Amino acid sequence: MAISTPQTTNADNNIPQDHKLARRKVGFSPKVTLSIVLILLIVFFGSFQPNFLTVENLVNILRLQTVPLILAVGMTMVVLTGGADLSIGSALALSGIIAGTLYLAGVPSIAVIAVTLVSGMALGLLNGVLVGVLGMSFFVVTLGTLSAYRSLALVASEGKSIQLGDAPLFLQIGDGSLGPVPVPVLIAAVVVALGYFVLGHTSWGRKIYAVGSNREAARLAGIRVKRVLLSVYVTTGLLAGLASIIQMGRLTSASPVVGTGIELQVIAAVLLGGTIMSGGSGGLGGTVMAVLMMGVLQNGLTLSGVPDFWQGTITGTILIVAVYMDHVQRRRLGLGAD
Numbered sequence: 001m002a003i004s005t006p007q008t009t010n011a012d013n014n015i016p017q018d019h020k021l022a023r024r025k026v027g028f029s030p031k032v033t034l035s036i037v038l039i040l041l042i043v044f045f046g047s048f049q050p051n052f053l054t055v056e057n058l059v060n061i062l063r064l065q066t067v068p069l070i071l072a073v074g075m076t077m078v079v080l081t082g083g084a085d086l087s088i089g090s091a092l093a094l095s096g097i098i099a100g101t102l103y104l105a106g107v108p109s110i111a112v113i114a115v116t117l118v119s120g121m122a123l124g125l126l127n128g129v130l131v132g133v134l135g136m137s138f139f140v141v142t143l144g145t146l147s148a149y150r151s152l153a154l155v156a157s158e159g160k161s162i163q164l165g166d167a168p169l170f171l172q173i174g175d176g177s178l179g180p181v182p183v184p185v186l187i188a189a190v191v192v193a194l195g196y197f198v199l200g201h202t203s204w205g206r207k208i209y210a211v212g213s214n215r216e217a218a219r220l221a222g223i224r225v226k227r228v229l230l231s232v233y234v235t236t237g238l239l240a241g242l243a244s245i246i247q248m249g250r251l252t253s254a255s256p257v258v259g260t261g262i263e264l265q266v267i268a269a270v271l272l273g274g275t276i277m278s279g280g281s282g283g284l285g286g287t288v289m290a291v292l293m294m295g296v297l298q299n300g301l302t303l304s305g306v307p308d309f310w311q312g313t314i315t316g317t318i319l320i321v322a323v324y325m326d327h328v329q330r331r332r333l334g335l336g337a338d
Contacts, residue, residue, distance in 0.1 A: 030274030030325070034289035038296060045300035052303055059182060063175075063250070065295035066184040067092075067243045067259075068266055069288065073195040074236030075266045076287045080199070081212045081229055082279030083131060083138035084267060085236050089259035090149035091123045095244035097153045100162030100254030109169040117241045123149060124237020125230070132229025146263070153256035162254040174249020184246045191239065196284050208232060212279025261312070264319055269294060271322035294318065 046053040071088050078085050099116040103109065123145070130141040164170060176183040199205040210218040211228045219225050248254045269290035275282025297314070 030272065030286040031289055034272065034286060034293055038289060038293045041293065041296045041300060045296070045303065049300065049303045052300060057299065057303075059185075061292075061295050061299045062185045063182050064299070065291055066182075066188040067247050068262060068269065068295070069188045069291045070191050070239050070243045070246070071236075071262065072266045072269050072287050072291050073191050073284060074232070074239040075270050076195070076273070076275055076282070076284055077199070077208055077232040078138075078236055079212075079267070079270050079275050079277060080208050080279050080282060081232055082215070082277075083229070083232075084142065084277070085124075085127060085233060086139070086142040086263050087123070087127060087145040087149055088236060088240050088266065089262040090146045090153065091120060091237055091240040092244045092247065092259035092262065093256050094123065094149045094153040094156075095120045095241040096248045096254035096258060097157045097162065097256055099245060099248055100164065101156065103164060103167060103170075104162060109167065113169075113245055116245055117238060120237045120239070120241020120244065121234050122237065123240065124234045127237070128230035128233030131233060132226045150256070150260075157254070157256045159256060161256070164248065164252050164254070167249070167252070170245065170249035171252065172249070174246050174251070176249075184250065187242070187246065191242070192284060192288055199283060204228075204231070209280055212281075214280070264316075265294065268319040268322040272318065272325060274325075277323075 042053075051057055071092070075085060075088065095116050098119045099112050102112045102115060107115070127138075127142055127145055130136045131138045173183055173187070178186060199208065207218070207223050207228050210221065210223055211225050215225050218228075244254075247258060251258070270282075270287050271277065272290035272293075273282065273284075273286025273288070275287065301310070301314070302308075
C-alpha cells in the first residue's frame with residue numbers, strides 16, 4: 001500500500017513508495033524499549049542513590065549529554081544513507097583548537113564562532129567529497145580523517161590545552177542558563193527539533209532515506225545521490241563545530257584530546273535507537289532516547305562509585321548490543337544477516 005507524502009520536487013515525486021515506507025518500519029519498538037529501560041534505570045539509581053533524583057543532578061545529566069546528542073543528530077543522518085563518520089571526535093577537537101587559537105589571537109568571539117562552524121563544515125566537506133563524490137569507502141575515509149584531524153589538533157596546539165581565561169560569550173554558550181534552562185540544553189533541543197523536521201517533513205529528508213534504502217533506485221528516480229551524501233557529511237561537520245564551541249565553553253579550554261572515543265558512543269546510540277547500519281530505516285526519536293539512556297547510566301554508575309576506567313568497557317558492551325540490535329532489525333526488514 002502506497003503512503004502519500006508531500007510532493008515538492010520531481011525527484012521527490014519519483015522516490016519509490018517502498019523507500020518512503022522503509023523509514024516507518026522501525027523506530028517504534030526501539031523507542032518503546034529504550035523508554036522502558038530509561039525509566040527502570042532512573043527508578044533503580046533513584047532508589048539507591050539519594051542524590052540521583054535531585055534537580056541539580058538531572059540538569060547535570062542533560063548538560064553532559066548535549067555534545068553527544070548534537071553529534072548524534074548528524075550521525076543519524078549519515079547512518080541513514082548507509083555510512084558512518086568515525087572522525088567526529090577528532091573534528092570536534094580540531095574545531096575547538098581552531099576556535100581557541102583564534103580567540104587568544106584577539107579575534108572577536110562572534111567571528112571565532114563563525115569561523116569554527118565553517119571549519120567544521122570544511123572538515124565534513126572533505127569526508128563528503130571522498131565518500132560521496134569520489135565513491136570511496138566511508139570506513140576507510142573517516143578512519144583516515146579520524147587520525148589526520150586528531151594529529152592536526154595536536155600539532156596546532158603542541159599537544160597542550162588552550163586556556164580561554166575570561167571568555168563571557170563562550171562561557172554563556174557552554175555553561176550558562178536562560179532562566180531554569182541551561183543554554184547548551186536549549187541549543188541541543190533546537191538542533192534535535194530541526195533534525196526531526198528535516199528528516200520527517202522535507203524533500204531533503206526523504207532523499208536521505210531513499211539513498212540509504214537503495215542508491216541505484218534513488219539515482220534512477222532522479223535524486224542526485226552524490227549531492228545528498230555530500231550534504232550529510234557537511235552537516236555532521238557543522239554540528240561537530242557547534243559541539244566544539246559548547247564543549248570549549250563548558251571546560252573553559254580547548255583540548256586536542258577532547259572527544260576521544262565519542263564516535264563509538266554516538267554510533268552506539270544511533271544503532272540502539274533503531275537506525276540500521278545499511279541505511280534507509282530509523283530516525284531521531286530512538287537516537288535521542290538512547291543518548292539519554294546512556295547518560296543516565298554513566299551518571300548513575302559514577303554516583304555509585306564505579307571507577308571511570310570502566311566507562312570504556314560499558315561503552316563497548318553497549319556498542320555490541322547496538323550491533324546485535326541492528327542485526328535483528330535487518331532480519332526483520334528482510335535485508336539479510338550481514
